[in-house]
Amino acid sequence: MSEDRQAxxxxxxxxxxxxxxxxVRMLLADADELAARVxxxxxxxxxxxxxxxxxxxxxxxLLTADAGELVESDVDVVVELIGGxxxxxxxxxxxxxxxxxVVTGNKALLAECGAELAEAASASGADLYYEAxxxxxxxxxxxxxxxxxxxxxxxxxxxxxxxxxxILSAMDSTGASYAETLDEATRLxxxxxxxxxxxxxxxxxxxxxxxxxxxFHTRVTAGxxxxxxxxxxxxxxxxxxxxxxxxxxxxxxCERVAAEDGTESVSARVHPxxxxxxxxxAGVGGAFNAVYVEAEAAGELMFYGQGAGGAPTASAVxxxxxxxxxxxxxxxxxxxxxxxxxxxVRPMGQTPTRYHISLDVADEPGVLAQIAQVFSVHGVxxxxxxxxDKHSTASLVVVTHLAADAALEATVSxxxxxxxxxxxxxxxxxxxxxx
Amino acid sequence: MSEDRQAxxxxxxxxxxxxxxxxVRMLLADADELAARVxxxxxxxxxxxxxxxxxxxxxxxLLTADAGELVESDVDVVVELIGGxxxxxxxxxxxxxxxxxVVTGNKALLAECGAELAEAASASGADLYYEAxxxxxxxxxxxxxxxxxxxxxxxxxxxxxxxxxxILSAMDSTGASYAETLDEATRLxxxxxxxxxxxxxxxxxxxxxxxxxxxFHTRVTAGxxxxxxxxxxxxxxxxxxxxxxxxxxxxxxCERVAAEDGTESVSARVHPxxxxxxxxxAGVGGAFNAVYVEAEAAGELMFYGQGAGGAPTASAVxxxxxxxxxxxxxxxxxxxxxxxxxxxVRPMGQTPTRYHISLDVADEPGVLAQIAQVFSVHGVxxxxxxxxDKHSTASLVVVTHLAADAALEATVSxxxxxxxxxxxxxxxxxxxxxx
Numbered sequence: 001m002s003e004d005r006q007a008x009x010x011x012x013x014x015x016x017x018x019x020x021x022x023x024v025r026m027l028l029a030d031a032d033e034l035a036a037r038v039x040x041x042x043x044x045x046x047x048x049x050x051x052x053x054x055x056x057x058x059x060x061x062l063l064t065a066d067a068g069e070l071v072e073s074d075v076d077v078v079v080e081l082i083g084g085x086x087x088x089x090x091x092x093x094x095x096x097x098x099x100x101x102v103v104t105g106n107k108a109l110l111a112e113c114g115a116e117l118a119e120a121a122s123a124s125g126a127d128l129y130y131e132a133x134x135x136x137x138x139x140x141x142x143x144x145x146x147x148x149x150x151x152x153x154x155x156x157x158x159x160x161x162x163x164x165x166x167i168l169s170a171m172d173s174t175g176a177s178y179a180e181t182l183d184e185a186t187r188l189x190x191x192x193x194x195x196x197x198x199x200x201x202x203x204x205x206x207x208x209x210x211x212x213x214x215x216f217h218t219r220v221t222a223g224x225x226x227x228x229x230x231x232x233x234x235x236x237x238x239x240x241x242x243x244x245x246x247x248x249x250x251x252x253x254c255e256r257v258a259a260e261d262g263t264e265s266v267s268a269r270v271h272p273x274x275x276x277x278x279x280x281x282a283g284v285g286g287a288f289n290a291v292y293v294e295a296e297a298a299g300e301l302m303f304y305g306q307g308a309g310g311a312p313t314a315s316a317v318x319x320x321x322x323x324x325x326x327x328x329x330x331x332x333x334x335x336x337x338x339x340x341x342x343x344x345v346r347p348m349g350q351t352p353t354r355y356h357i358s359l360d361v362a363d364e365p366g367v368l369a370q371i372a373q374v375f376s377v378h379g380v381x382x383x384x385x386x387x388x389d390k391h392s393t394a395s396l397v398v399v400t401h402l403a404a405d406a407a408l409e410a411t412v413s414x415x416x417x418x419x420x421x422x423x424x425x426x427x428x429x430x431x432x433x434x435x
Numbered sequence: 436m437s438e439d440r441q442a443x444x445x446x447x448x449x450x451x452x453x454x455x456x457x458x459v460r461m462l463l464a465d466a467d468e469l470a471a472r473v474x475x476x477x478x479x480x481x482x483x484x485x486x487x488x489x490x491x492x493x494x495x496x497l498l499t500a501d502a503g504e505l506v507e508s509d510v511d512v513v514v515e516l517i518g519g520x521x522x523x524x525x526x527x528x529x530x531x532x533x534x535x536x537v538v539t540g541n542k543a544l545l546a547e548c549g550a551e552l553a554e555a556a557s558a559s560g561a562d563l564y565y566e567a568x569x570x571x572x573x574x575x576x577x578x579x580x581x582x583x584x585x586x587x588x589x590x591x592x593x594x595x596x597x598x599x600x601x602i603l604s605a606m607d608s609t610g611a612s613y614a615e616t617l618d619e620a621t622r623l624x625x626x627x628x629x630x631x632x633x634x635x636x637x638x639x640x641x642x643x644x645x646x647x648x649x650x651f652h653t654r655v656t657a658g659x660x661x662x663x664x665x666x667x668x669x670x671x672x673x674x675x676x677x678x679x680x681x682x683x684x685x686x687x688x689c690e691r692v693a694a695e696d697g698t699e700s701v702s703a704r705v706h707p708x709x710x711x712x713x714x715x716x717a718g719v720g721g722a723f724n725a726v727y728v729e730a731e732a733a734g735e736l737m738f739y740g741q742g743a744g745g746a747p748t749a750s751a752v753x754x755x756x757x758x759x760x761x762x763x764x765x766x767x768x769x770x771x772x773x774x775x776x777x778x779x780v781r782p783m784g785q786t787p788t789r790y791h792i793s794l795d796v797a798d799e800p801g802v803l804a805q806i807a808q809v810f811s812v813h814g815v816x817x818x819x820x821x822x823x824d825k826h827s828t829a830s831l832v833v834v835t836h837l838a839a840d841a842a843l844e845a846t847v848s849x850x851x852x853x854x855x856x857x858x859x860x861x862x863x864x865x866x867x868x869x870x
Contacts, residue, residue: 026585026732036775037584037652131582137733139574139582147566147574149472150461150753217472297461297750298572298740305736315732318585323770332767335758340471 008043009325012075014067014091015082016049016058019105019132022314023079023321024058034318038325046070071095077324079317080104089113096120096128101324103317105132111206111222114213118337127327127334129320134207135160135289137312138305139319144214144293146335151295153215156254157431158291159284160207162308163198164230164250166190168272169285171238172247178233190287200229204252204270212254212268215293217341220254220268226348228271237272240358240426244397246274247282251431257346265346271429274356279432349406354383354433356399357412358425363394367420371396374418378411379403393422399430443478444760447510449502449526450517451484451493454540454567457749458514458756459493469753473760481505506530512759514752515539524548531555531563536759538752540567546641546657549648553772562762562769564755569642570595570724572747573740574754579649579728581770586730588650591689592866593726594719595642597743598633599665599685601625603707604720606673607682613668625722635664639687639705647689647703650728652776655689655703661783663706672707675793675861679832681709682717686866692781700781706864709791714867784841789818789868791834792847793860798829802855806831809853813846814838828857834865 011027013020027034027044035041048067049055055063064070071078071091078095082088083106092102092109097120104110110117110133121128131141135158144153159165163185170181182199185191197203205225212220230250241248251273257265275282280302284290289307294300306312327333361367368385375382381401388395400408416424446462448455462469462479470476483502484490490498499505506513506526513530517523518541527537527544532555539545545552545568556563566576570593579588594600598620605616617634620626632638640660647655665685676683686708692700710717715737719725724742729735741747762768796802803820810817816836823830835843851859 022732030585030587033587033776034585037773039771137730138736139578142577142582143574146758147577147754148750149757150465150469150755151750152465152468295572295750297457297746297753299744299747301573301738301740303736303738306734309734311732312734315583315586315730318732319582320585322584323581326770327767330768330771332762332769333765334767335761336474336765338472341468 006040008041009038009077009328010043010045010075011321012045012070012073012078013047014070014078014080014088016047016055017081018310019313019317020047020081021057022310023081023317026314026318034322037322039329040325042321042325045073045075067091068094071100072098075100076328077101077103077321079321080106081317082106083108085109085112092117093120096126097124099124099126101127101129101328103129103320103324105130105313105317107133107203107206107210108222111209114210114221114337115219115339122336125333127324128337129324129334130210131320132313132316134210135291135303136305136307136309137315138289138291138303138307140211140291140303141214143303144211148293148295148298149335151297153293153295154256155294156211156215156291157251159249159281159289160252160291160307161198161204161250162287162289163191163195164204165284165288166286167199168230168233168248168250171233171235172242175235175239177235178231199231201227201250201270204250208252208254208268208270211252212266213339215254216256216266216343217338218266218343219339220266220345224268224345226269226271226351230272233272237426237428241274241428245277247277248272248274248428249281251281253431256343257351265344267346267351269348269351274428274430275432281432349404351405352402353405353408354400354402354430355408355412356426356428356430357397357415359396359398359415359421360393360423360425361396362420362422363389364420367394368396370418370420371398371415374414375400375411378407378414380407380411399433441475443476444473444512444763445478445480445510446756447480447505447508447513448482449505449513449515449523451482451490452516453745454748454752455516456492457745458516458752461749461753469757472757474764475760477756477760480508480510502526503529506535507533510535511763512536512538512756514756515541516752517541518543520544520547527552528555531561532559534559534561536562536564536763538564538755538759540565540748540752542568542638542641542645543657546644549645549656549772550654550774557771560768562759563772564759564769565645566755567748567751569645570726570738571740571742571744572750573724573726573738573742575646575726575738576649578738579646583728583730583733584770586732588728588730589691590729591646591650591726592686594684594716594724595687595726595742596633596639596685597722597724598626598630599639600719600723601721602634603665603668603683603685606668606670607677610670610674612670613666634666636662636685636705639685643687643689643703643705646687647701648774650689651691651701651778652773653701653778654774655701655780659703659780661704661706661786665707668707672861672863676709676863680712682712683707683709683863684716686716688866692786700779702781702786704783704786709863709865710867716867784839786840787837788840788843789835789837789865790843790847791861791863791865792832792850794831794833794850794856795828795858795860796831797855797857798824799855802829803831805853805855806833806850809849810835810846813842813849815842815846834868
């Protein structure tokens with residue numbers, strides 16, 4: 001037994017880019033420290049990269065171009081940092097079915113095939129850890145899965161994509177257009193050459209799916225997540241928010257929603273949101289991420305830290321690797337996924353939201369009455385109205401109470417057709433305000 | 436095997452006050468949900484309270500006055516919410532030696548006898564969980580012990596005591612004296628009838644010992660923590676901070692300190708600190724707690740939430756109880772304590788700190804030169820000086836660079852004896868400023 005404990009934990013690394021090379025560096029530099037924490041040495045058995053000849057900086061004898069072969073060799077843990085669904089999915093399923101534990105930061109794969117991976121892990125008794133898949137260095141998966149395991153989470157809401165946060169923060173501070181700011185972000189390396197995964201909200205939607213699955217013990221896939229990116233945000237939206245001491249953020253919002261008959265469902269969505277400048281999320285700038293969690297007993301919790309980058313993400317990977325390795329050494333096993341609640345996913349149209357609508361309207365009597373009538377017809381209750389004269393037109397700002405998103409959308413559509421409405425200047429969902 | 440899995444996990448509850456009764460409520464109300472998460476029903480085997488006749492609200496057949504007997508009965512997990520060292524220490528050691536897992540929120544016991552408890556748990560293979568002991572509902576123990584297990588934590592700093600935070604916040608907003616504000620806090624139920632554990636920093640020091648032990652893989656006891664409470668803070672300290680757009684908070688600060696020769700040590704301290712109003716910790720009010728963690732790879736992380744109260748603390752207890760129960764059902768075991776680094780604890784005098792000193796001095800030439808000379812003699816470097824005329828005396832504010840705390844203390848002592856110094860108005864350590 002004590003001899004067993006000294007046998008090294010053998011790790012296969014798939015992919016060695018920014019995060020992977022930092023993982024290798026830390027594994028080598030802190031080998032003694034990690035061995036003490038794990039109870040056995042943690043040894044790199046191999047590193048699979050597409051082009052081994054392009055990695056002169058890595059120990060050459062560890063390199064292979066054949067990830068499939070490496071996964072099927074004598075290893076205890078597979079650390080996957082390649083990303084994307086195929087061919088990674090097959091390799092990780094192979095590993096898990098063989099009883100090899102998996103540590104991954106692959107949000108797209110988890111959001112798409114999380115159930116399949118979890119079942120394979122559960123069947124063989126292997127561990128599946130993925131702290132790095134959501135919000136980089138911020139411990140979020142483990143708190144949701146373990147610390148809050150005895151509580152009922154009602155809401156998870158946060159900034160989980162650094163690229164869009166950088167762009168929106170910059171638009172707010174410079175007043176520049178979306179296109180100009182995206183160019184600048186690309187030049188500075190904050191946005192990829194093909195920015196779609198970030199700016200169209202795909203990355204955030206994958207993370208929302210993972211967070212909702214954990215929080216509500218329900219399988220939520222990326223396809224279940226309502227998704228709206230930031231490409232439609234223009235300077236006038238930002239300016240409208242600014243005038244009202246608010247700012248625009250791209251948020252991932254996962255909620256437990258109770259219907260009137262008491263049945264519960266889950267809503268998961270990613271879209272731009274207007275929040276008060278005084279809200280704690282408003283101050284989260286650049287590449288930082290921040291996530292609020294609300295639970296029935298715990299109340300409101302907030303987690304803040306670096307959401308991306310080589311070293312921060314490697315920290316999350318190493319934490320998981322230590323956990324998986326400890327379990328190998330001690331013979332235990334991490335907590336299983338749990339999808340027992342199996343709640344239905346509520347479509348966006350039926351999800352309660354609040355709208356902030358800025359209109360340019362004719363400066364004549366009875367305008368507000370006409371507009372209010374449209375809200376009333378759709379069953380949408382108005383929380384606040386502000387009017388401001390502006391030469392021959394007047395500016396009207398309406399904030400609604402919570403209503404089904406489809407009713408709000410229909411209201412805006414009908415209002416835009418009224419003769420007295422010159423222009424719908426900005427429509428934005430709001431969060432973080434007293435209702 | 437599958438029959439085994441359905442056997443209930445039997446829980447003994449020691450103590451049933453505010454937190455305990457919330458734990459019972461949640462265990463009964465969410466029984467099905469918890470069973471699904473654990474993989475087996477979680478059953479209350481008994482509740483030990485001092486006076487069973489005083490608890491008509493609890494299931495009578497579960498009550499006992501004999502905690503020792505309950506611990507030695509057929510139970511899988513002991514949840515301890517009594518607090519204090521004796522007789523609890525004996526009961527928990529008995530449980531752990533019998534292989535019964537322990538969930539506790541007892542910070543005083545952990546800060547005093549943590550090593551002994553961890554060794555007993557390790558020897559028998561039982562789990563020892565204590566998320567509720569630090570910062571109530573905020574997941575902090577698990578992130579430090581597991582999520583950051585592959586990283587090197589350099590600093591943990593935060594507000595971990597709600598009572599003192601309430602008092603200092605109130606003094607800042609009302610300008611009232613410490614004594615008046617403490618009376619008010621007691622009346623409102625924010626302070627105990629005997630407030631010493633909170634206001635003298637004992638509670639925060641216990642938490643600092645637990646956090647430092649986890650963060651630095653080193654046994655740190657409450658006795659190792661430098662401790663200064665808030666009873667010495669007067670309105671003029673608060674006013675001095677306010678004039679400079681700063682505020683006073685009681686912080687627990689745990690640091691990894693490297694000496695010039697590269698050897699490392701650990702510093703753990705609790706004392707009032709002046710921080711800029713713009714610092715994120717400055718905005719943390721009332722009973723909320725917030726803790727910063729800095730790690731080499733992860734960078735800066737922040738955790739925020741309710742640090743006390745029945746339901747928030749019960750959430751942390753339940754999370755631990757689910758983990759311990761899952762391990763019972765699955766046959767695994769939580770991560771062990773690790774004290775392998777075994778770093779020396781650095782005395783406060785040798786810990787680098789920065790001081791903020793407000794003086795009333797004679798309004799005559801050469802005063803600053805005399806004062807600066809004293810700093811120089813003690814090897815303390817001055818970061819900034821501000822002077823202000825005030826009738827016949829002048830007001831002088833000095834902020835230092837980092838220096839050994841003993842050198843700073845000696846400097847202040849010598850300055851206070853200078854003829855040109857009429858009064859030392861306020862001396863406060865500072866954090867969160869650029870140096």
